[in-house]
Amino acid sequence: MEGIMAIWQRDVIKFFRDRARLVGSFAMPFMFLILFGSGMSGAMSSMMGGSEASGPLADFDFVEFMFPGIIGMTVFTTAIFSALSVVQDKEFGYMREILVSPMSRVSIAIGKVLGGSTVALFQGLMMLIFVPFIGISISFSMILQLIPVMFLVAFALSSIGLLIATSLKTSQGFQMVVQVLIFPMLFLSGALFPLSGMPAWMNFIVKINPLTYSVDMFKKIILQPEQMAPALREAMGLNLSVFNHVITLPEEILVVGLLSVFFVILATIRFSRIEA
């Protein structure tokens, strides 16, 4: 147990010590939200019926729509890239110090996943700094809901990261693989544009993409779709459904939870097999 905490603590200490990384972590979300989001919002609203659009669609605000997706993006990428430290530890030798200690491999793997999840949770929460600038309001109870959901999503993605990291030897290789994996998943998760009117094959990928459900959880908590007009909700692609069943937040928690368990077990098994 103490071993898990030690591994976790090391990742957290290093996260807060690396100022450049802390500041830099705002760059990508900022660009997406402000540059991409603001730039696209005009085009988006004209697609929704032009500036003269009346009724519920006039309320469509692209930046607002993107915000939960950007939180999602931050959490996903931070969590999955946290496993880069495993590859770097292999490259720079520290992994041997860890592996020759009497700690069990399972504790090490769990400690790493928890460390990555915690760091990703912090990064996700830091994104709430953008809230005042994009004109949405977030209540304290929303934040209380967001924390466990973010942690759950981060846990799943950290486990996937660890699974990849155990099979790779170089950081370049790891970054390559993760980027190739994460970008399509991100684009087809509804994080960056509404998931409506897509071709069937794409729709299929969206539905089997775990990030879709993760992003949708953030949207359900932040955007409060049940208070929206049905037409607007539809336009924003918030009626995520599988086999004509509109999926609910508890169901999504269950799906992501099960995936977390699956991947963390798989990653732990793989990690237990590596030699120092």
Next chain:
Amino acid sequence: MTNIVEVKGLKKSYKEFEAVKGVDLTIEEGEIFGFLGPNGAGKSTTINMMSTIIRPSSGTAMINGYDVVKQKNDVRASIGLIFQEQTLDVKLTANENLMLHCKFYGIDKNKREERIQEVLEIVDLTDKRSNIVETFSGGMKRRLEIARGLLHYPKVLFLDEPTVGLDPQTRNHIWEYILKLKEKAGITIFLTTHYMDEAEICDRVAVMDHGELIALDTPEALKNNVGGDIIEISTEDNIEAKKRIEKIYETDVTESDNKTLTFQVSKGSEFLVNFVKEFDIPITSVNLRRPTLNDVFLHLTGREIRDETLSKKDLAKQQMRGRH
């Protein structure tokens, strides 16, 4: 005296290649045991098997009474390891590195502070305790690693090429610390090296070549086995001189760097007087000395350790260390 290390028929093969071809040795508690041999002789592979890092293909090794295959975690708790390559977290402070180690090894919470102070004192790093390791010199990092390896009071400390890549002055310092350790902590030290002079401080030395132990004794006894003194000469015609010496004095002559001829005789100083008078090829330089462990290796294998070129892997390792 009890045997803290017992190794029997330890082997490791990778497909066709036999890296270690059956090693037998026992080490008594409190001994400094040196493992000597050129790069690629199988020293690291042996040390890795003894420290549970790689699984032996066959044979057994018992450390502190625990089997390295069946009781890995007990063995791990009984040993300290200092690797060839650096294994510190350079982004953390010395204290954080040591504290993490305490946690990894489950050292009692209220003993940690005391132990950290103690090991830092041994390696003279007390005043650098809160500094980030990145700012340390190569020698300081090595000392910190030695300190870390001692934190959990290991029964056996394994040092794999502890001074590779360090300048001579730092090397001397590291050896002072290692000797101090033996006196203070009384722990058993198992080290590998390919520097002959370093092996001289060991209580016993095992010489390894091509995956086999070819000799195992005290450095003194090994040197005595070489037989007598070492004469080194260079002449104007080394090829001819070599032939003549071998013929007249019936001794093996080896040539190094195309300049020096080396051979052994029983009574060096008396021999030299007559030799210089009698030998008819002009001699340009002559030197008489006591045998070193380098001569032991030469005597046993017909090669000099320093002739071995570094393998690619070793070069990569040294570069890695240089980067930190």
